[in-house]
Amino acid sequence: MKKNRYTPLLAAIALLVVAAGCGGKTPAAEPPQGASAGTEKQAPPPPPEPVKLTLYMQNAFPIQDLIVEAVRKKYPHITLEPLLRQKGQLPEDLVAAGTFPDLIYNSTPWYAEYINLNVLQDLSGLVKSSGFDVSKLDPLAMDAIRMWGDKGELYALPIYRNFAVMYYNKDLFDKFGVPYPKDGMTWKDAASLAGKLSRTDGGVVYKGLDASDSYSAMSQLTVPFVKPDGKANLQDEKFGIALDNLKTIYTIPGNSRGNNMTDFYKGTLAMSTFWNVLGNFEDYHKKGVALNWDMVTMPTYEQAPGRSYQVDSHNMSISSLSKHKEAAFQVIAYLTSKEVQMEISKNGYVSSLVDPEPQKAFGANLESLKGKNVAAIFKLQSAPMYKVNAYDSLVRAELAKALTEVLAGSKDINSALRDANDRADKQLEMQKKK
DSSP: OOOOTTHHHHHHHHHHHHHHHHHTOOOOOOOOTTSOTTOOOOOOOOOOOOEEEEEEESSOOTTHHHHHHHHHHHOTTEEEEEEEOOTTOSHHHHHHHTOOOSEEEEEGGGOHHHHHTTOBOOTHHHHHHHTOOGGGBOHHHHHHHHTTOTTSOOOOEEEEEOOEEEEEEHHHHHHTTOOOOOTTOBHHHHHHHHHHHOEEETTEEEEEEEOOOHHHHHGGGOOOSBOTTSOBOTTSHHHHHHHHHHHHHHTSTTOOOOOTHHHHHHTOEEEEEEEOOHHHHHHHHHTTOOOOEEEEOOOBOTTSTTEEEEOOEEEEEEBTTOSOHHHHHHHHHHHTSHHHHHHHHHTTOEESBSOSHHHHTTTTTOGGGTTSOTTHHHHSEEEOOOOOOTTHHHHHHHHHHHHHHHHHTSSOHHHHHHHHHHHHHHHHHHHHHO
């Protein structure tokens, strides 16, 4: 009988199968190339839950779009939804409706309303838990913000700083043959120049200088409106210095008080001391409107040499009523990062960082700023913030009335301030009784 030649081979295979079964294990497969033995591919973490943060503003602030877009790109799951202050959307309305926003954009002097409503979150805990470095932020701005915390609370962080300069219309100086202003002028120097420019020519009234209002006039002198004992402080000599300066300027023949930058844009005002309006100049430039302007440092008081207007940062706060405090702080922290601060500076706003790099890039995105005296913005130190009080607005209103009386000639400066101080004291006393 012929033997099957495959029989030994089949028997050998069967023995191997039996042996493997008796061992209780199957040989492990080799790991794929590049992978470690004994590891498994981890599933990616789930994406963060979408968060909508409402951002409350007094009005649409200049870099609103820049901030909203920067946050969207960095944190796609976070949506910033701006909410403007208007009738029916005042802070007290939103508190009553239970819809108070998560974030608040505001300038340093104007927190009294929110503090009275108890809607500002102390950021100290979030700063500590996140390891946020507050030392990278401008110390003058931080000192001013901290003044609002009676017990050491930190109610905001600065996103950018405001600045003030004296803008001037080069065409008007050329028209009347007057030399351009220079950096380092005093208020007396500026007033002297204004006298050479104020006139009516060809039926058009040209004014030499607009120095804004009584509150702005006080800005460089760092004096509180309310004393520590709760009384009005309008009889401090610095208020007299400021009103005397405004009287000197606004009683120059032909240089009565006007509409400041509105007159400047019309081409009928030679010099204007004002805050940052570079965005307006850029808009005019894009529209093809010819404005031949430049800027110099703010005129200074002899009593406060080297000081511009008081420090004024534009800040972000978190509502104590927010359900998304951690996400809100994440947004604020990112807005103070060098990455975002560089873009803020390039668009003509002074960075809140002490890092000098953003300043070097200042205004890089503004065509209208090319060839301008940008250095004037940084030559003077901002005056320190005065000690703020929740009732400052009552005293400021009486100061404004005093200026009106002085310019009208109905009262001298001392009498106007004394009477304003008395009226303010009565207002403050009424507030205490409420």
